[in-house]
Amino acid sequence: MKPSTPGxxxxxxxxxxxxxxxxxxxxxxxxxxxxxxSPPNPPRPQPPPLPPPPRTVILxxxxxxxxxxxxVSRLRCSWLDFSPFLIAYLGQALHGPLSAAYHTFMCIxxxxxxxxxxxxxxxxxxLNTCATYALSYFTFGFWASLAWTALVSxxxxxxxxxxxxxxxxxxxxxxxxVGMIGLTCMGYYIPVTFRGLASFAMTVSELPSGLLAGVxxxxxxxxxxxxxxxxxxxxxxxxxxxxxx
Numbered sequence: 001m002k003p004s005t006p007g008x009x010x011x012x013x014x015x016x017x018x019x020x021x022x023x024x025x026x027x028x029x030x031x032x033x034x035x036x037x038s039p040p041n042p043p044r045p046q047p048p049p050l051p052p053p054p055r056t057v058i059l060x061x062x063x064x065x066x067x068x069x070x071x072v073s074r075l076r077c078s079w080l081d082f083s084p085f086l087i088a089y090l091g092q093a094l095h096g097p098l099s100a101a102y103h104t105f106m107c108i109x110x111x112x113x114x115x116x117x118x119x120x121x122x123x124x125x126x127l128n129t130c131a132t133y134a135l136s137y138f139t140f141g142f143w144a145s146l147a148w149t150a151l152v153s154x155x156x157x158x159x160x161x162x163x164x165x166x167x168x169x170x171x172x173x174x175x176x177x178v179g180m181i182g183l184t185c186m187g188y189y190i191p192v193t194f195r196g197l198a199s200f201a202m203t204v205s206e207l208p209s210g211l212l213a214g215v216x217x218x219x220x221x222x223x224x225x226x227x228x229x230x231x232x233x234x235x236x237x238x239x240x241x242x243x244x245x
Contacts, residue, residue, distance in 0.1 A: 057103070061096035064089065080142065084134040091130025095123040110168035121163045121177070125156035125184055132187030139191040139198075152187035159184065 068089040075082060102116035132152045136145040159180040166172075 057100040084137040088134035091127040095127040114168040128184035135188040136191035
């Protein structure tokens, strides 16, 4: 019986696979390698820095707290007469931090800016309503000032409804905003103006005597001026006092 040759199949012996010599595997060509490095990822854009906090608003909040504490320590009155001071303080204490936050965080994103914008505008109307009661109480009395404040609060509520509908990046309608805030400002402009006119009417009887005293003082000053060398008078901006003549 002849031995079977490798690679051929016989009835008694299966075919034996022929393996390549080791030198053939080592001589196989190498795949080219990518020696160039990939470019680095571009840096992500950084958000703009936050603006400095509004110093005037922060100072007004601090001053409001100091003045309120000083008022509380000095007042000796009933709670009803104290209510105008308390309502005015609450309006300022609520709106001040919200206004400072809006002007500080408005550059973060349109959504954040719109949220703080709506809070700022809404509490401007709340502040005007509080000021209406605070400045009309001692002019109109309790019940009349309460009714007047309720009327102003209706206009403020309608304004807040319009403010809450604002969308991000939506420009403000300046005429509507100014008209809305101006209408609620009339709530405390009217009692303050009425109070000033009433005070003027009470002192109008003393006006002639006040004018006469002013004319007399001006006459005496001019008479004194005429007896002093030029450039040394009371009414001169360059001269010294009369004792230097």
